[in-house]
Amino acid sequence: MTERRRKFYAWGFEDQSATPEEIRLVESTWAEQFGIDRFDVIDPPKLDEIELQPPRIRNIPTSLAPLCRQDKYERALHSYGRSFLDGARMFKRDFAHAPDVVAYPRNEADLVALLDWCDEIRAAVIPFGGGSSVVGGVNPEIKGDYTGVVTIDMWYLNEILEVDRESRSARVQAGIYGPDLERKLKEHGLTLRFFPQSFEMSTLGGWIATRAAGHFASGATYIDDYVESIRMLTPAGPWESRRLPASGAGPSPDRFVMGTEGSTGIITESWIRLLERPRYKVGATVTFPDFHSGVAAVRAISQSGLDPTNCRLVDALEAQLTKSYDGGKPILVLGFESPRYPVDSEQQLALEICRDHGGEVLDQSEGSGANNTVSGLWRNAFIRGPYYREHMIARGICRETFETAVPWSGFRQLHETVIDTVSRAIVRVTGRPGTVTCRFTHIYPNGPAPYFTFHCLPDRDRMYEQCLEIKHAAADAVDSCGGTITHHHAVGRLHMPWYQRQRPDLFGLAFAASKRTVDTNGIMNPGVIVPEKP
């Protein structure tokens, strides 16, 4: 149905892949790290190796049949998100939880008809944007008493419907992918400049539903701040907020939608606030004698009011493993940009703060930054990372990530606890050491958003189970140190137990009551945000 086909088992489209050079680099890095000679490589799954349960939903109404697919490719493609945990199961040819139907609405009327039908037959509905969830947000693993699962893929709702140049805003359909959005905005000289790592394979609606965080390392980091209004379809009908630059009229209706992860409805369109394309850009890489000197510098920058676009502190091991910097010291990827005025003085002020904390400037650049700067190398590794995943899984290498945010005063303890807990969990679970690294993705005046990556070599047959056990240890550690269970990866099904610990109990009850008013039969993404009934 989709002209350019997405890989059903891994990141990206079928015409995209890591290059042989990239794969060799991954192999050599991790062979050296784990002290092994070579990796056994498992082939990626092919459709004819996969067995799916017959779909539980059979009688699709004639009027909806043209929108619905039940072939193996579509059902397999929509069985998982794109985490390592998902990949490990896909490489095991485990597609036990495939959706029964994959529906592609062409417009809102289609979507209304689909929701009505699902509500009538009590099928669970999984809203699907780019399918890049790393937290089980789109996985049809639903325990409750439903007649089946219908995944609704928003692929065709991908137009810019209206541009208001004067107010620098646009009304956009929720199913649009990042690159498509930017390409269409560019025709108007505008940009959203919202570049999460999933940019290529995620949608505006997905960003809003999961409260994604994007390009800007400080200031307006979340998509939340770029949303002017939202239109959502719920089983009870449409929910649309008035388009406003700001409003103090009661609790924000949009904030009742953002972060609900499809548990109350499907976002169909949104007015978004846009930016002008940056004209001035500067970048620099700074190294520090040790991680906590870097942390102190970044804290000072976060409280300076300078608001860098980029301010990503990467610890020494992560800098080395990503082939960005081999100096055995942490690096800070720093950058400023503006559409209107030069930002050199901001950069110089930030570099002064770095020097005050023992920072040494490795390079500086103008414009987008050459690829041969340390920051350029890091950025490239960041963008290409998702394409490596399938090749690491094929080689039995577990690479997982988790992220949080915590006040500055709690960071040192959280960092120590997490690194220690996860390192030990890796040894305990897999029998040999792995790596645990940390960087900051976003910074706030009152605390950082640290992002952790771990690598290990689990048992080939138990990759999913072992990785999951380590993830659970990590989540417990983050939670016990007062961090949030997620800064921007969302809750999904994976984070639900910790999310329920974190949120106020009464909020959980209040939100569940809200959900019931718009989704009486509880069909919307069951088990996400609101737990399935026991």
Next chain:
Amino acid sequence: MTERRRKFYAWGFEDQSATPEEIRLVESTWAEQFGIDRFDVIDPPKLDEIELQPPRIRNIPTSLAPLCRQDKYERALHSYGRSFLDGARMFKRDFAHAPDVVAYPRNEADLVALLDWCDEIRAAVIPFGGGSSVVGGVNPEIKGDYTGVVTIDMWYLNEILEVDRESRSARVQAGIYGPDLERKLKEHGLTLRFFPQSFEMSTLGGWIATRAAGHFASGATYIDDYVESIRMLTPAGPWESRRLPASGAGPSPDRFVMGTEGSTGIITESWIRLLERPRYKVGATVTFPDFHSGVAAVRAISQSGLDPTNCRLVDALEAQLTKSYDGGKPILVLGFESPRYPVDSEQQLALEICRDHGGEVLDQSEGSGANNTVSGLWRNAFIRGPYYREHMIARGICRETFETAVPWSGFRQLHETVIDTVSRAIVRVTGRPGTVTCRFTHIYPNGPAPYFTFHCLPDRDRMYEQCLEIKHAAADAVDSCGGTITHHHAVGRLHMPWYQRQRPDLFGLAFAASKRTVDTNGIMNPGVIVPEKP
């Protein structure tokens, strides 16, 4: 009970007042404006002129009796907020809706006991911070079937409980007044720099409950952005969010509290993000050939990324009536500040934008700005304004305000419609012309927050009714042009009909369901945000 007594019938404390010079200036301005020789002056109400209904609640439990007051001063003080509409009724000696009990909890245990008691006897509870509401948010005008009204005044919950210097945050009790908060933060070299016009007579909890907007004209304008976590007591128990710099874990629980205006519980404390005191400040006043040239300049500034601290465009008539500038042209009060680095270049860039739109710089200043600049005169009129109100009411002058926000593309039509509608409503209702003026209080890249003020001379006996009729015409005009019913004055009881039109219908149902989970008996500020049952 309160050492320094608040005026029961007007803005401020009993030891504060407008000066005789200020009163003379008000008189001469408006005598000239309305073309009359002199004003008949009505004396402010005295307690012994007022008759209150006997309290409906009589049997206060012994354990709570020390917290509760039923004397005339306390009941009168808590009968109204501080709008013109409130004042008009107070000067008419109309205190028909006095609360039955005014309770002063000393701590959270007191508050729990009070809420339990109110829930048990089904008394309506009105949370009371500084009582500065201009939208009937604290007025005990409740139609439903309650045994009475208990107003809970948070006066004694006014401590800073904890300061986290490293994370630049503090845990503060909700009943603290603005000046007290800043005085106590100053001891730590910190500031919230949150200065709504109500600053002197409003509280942290009130700001959060009503989503107040403060000092900063652009960027982080709302208190929302300074809230790290909230603790609220509801009839069902405490609701407390985890203290975090940012989180993407589900919809924000704090955003479910901010803007609820006491309809779900009483905020008792909050972790707030603080700022350093500004070290660099610059200001300027610019005038423009006409209002819409100024609008165009401000729009360009709002989209430049410069983020001025002050950017208040004041139309020619408002500049003249506030005695700020008599040149028959609009003024722009512009300012930048920073704790860390000079902001002159930002100011110069903004002034360049102004000149591109025909702006002429009237004055520039460093530091806080001398009082003899046009901006200084305007600021003084702004701060002193609330103190004039009682003297205007005494003279039969109606002065009311309303405010909104709208995309830039909708502003011109909204502005024309509102000025025209309200001007004509004044003539129709009062039989003679008044004034309607406009300024911008806050600006966003996608639209301004215009603030309108009208003055007229209603019938002395029907001041409340006539002013209300004009307000309704204004609200209809704002609503019909797509503006929000309020940018920062909140909803209260006054704005409910337009709020219900503005918000998504399903959101209204969803929020009402949320409320029921924490306030089963519907005792919390009935009729605000969630309509009373018909």
